[in-house]
Amino acid sequence: MIHVSALRKVYDTGVVALDGVDLDVREGEIFGVLGQSGAGKSTLLRCVNLLERPTSGTVTVDGQDLTVLGDAELRRARRRIGMIHQHFALLSSRTVAANVAFPLEVAKVPRAERRARVAELLELVGLDGKAKSYPAQLSGGQKQRVGIARALAARPKVLLSDEATSALDPGTTQSILALLRRLNAELGLTILLITHEMHVIKSICDSAAIMREGRVLESGRVHDLIARPGSQLTRELFPLPEPAPPGSLTVTFPAGQAEEPVLSGLVRKFGVDVNILGGSLEELRGVSVGRLRIRMEGEDTAAALAYLRGRGLLVEEETP
DSSP: OEEEEEEEEEOTTSOEEEEEEEEEEOTTOEEEEEOOTTSSHHHHHHHHTTSSOOSEEEEEETTEEGGGOOHHHHHHHHTTEEEEOTTOOOOTTSOHHHHHHHHHHHTTOOHHHHHHHHHHHHHHTTOTTOTTOOGGGSOHHHHHHHHHHHHTTTOOSEEEEESTTTTSOHHHHHHHHHHHHHHHHHHOOEEEEEESOHHHHHHHOSEEEEEETTEEEEEEEHHHHHTSTTOHHHHHHSOOOSSOOTTOEEEEEOTTTTTSOHHHHHHHHHOOEEEEEEEEEEEETTEEEEEEEEEEESTTHHHHHHHHHHTTOEEEEOOO
């Protein structure tokens, strides 16, 4: 649904915000881009809908290269791309209903059709009954729900989220993430979100990329990245003391195996001694995944290692 190729953005000041970014977002998935401030995430998002025009490279959305479009064609293409903002970007002088209706007014949708669509959207995001309220009368979570409803007004295929939960408290954040996941499932929306918060990736993302200094360090499906040796996402998701002690093993338990008694079975089967040096257990989209650092000693450690790998576990050895 979204294909970004060799994307560069260099500002007039000489700052390189994006340095050869490649990214592929599949239709119907939630894709999270993780990185700290200055990594280039926001610039990437704004380049996807051409609010920022890239210096070079291409951005293709739903099979259409946006970088070659004229102004009128680009405006039409943007109607298929909704966007929600970190600080809501609502019009304070307009009611909730009028804020949601605004993109429909711009598109010259007839009044009766606008009213019906606004009512449908407010019910969808859980704000029926708030149509006549003003932004100042709403909580942060309610404001973001208005922003989401407005972004969906023109029935986009793609939804872009610019740090949509970073200004919210933890409980409200979870409710907004749950709403995004529901909209993804019910409407078939493709969602590209940027965040600096790992729990957003853990909670709702099917795929992810890590950015640093304008470049993508790695990208792919979250569960595939966890099973990849040396994965940066895995190190950030399951923090363990670094560097790993020489002779230690780092074992990553993929989905479905984190709660199985693998180590106790290993000890009984091979008579090895296992010392646990550290570990972490997380839930990804409701599925437990774990990572352990261990030291193993005994006469049959080679067979024990083969046993672990044979069960589909990722075992990384720290050589002396």
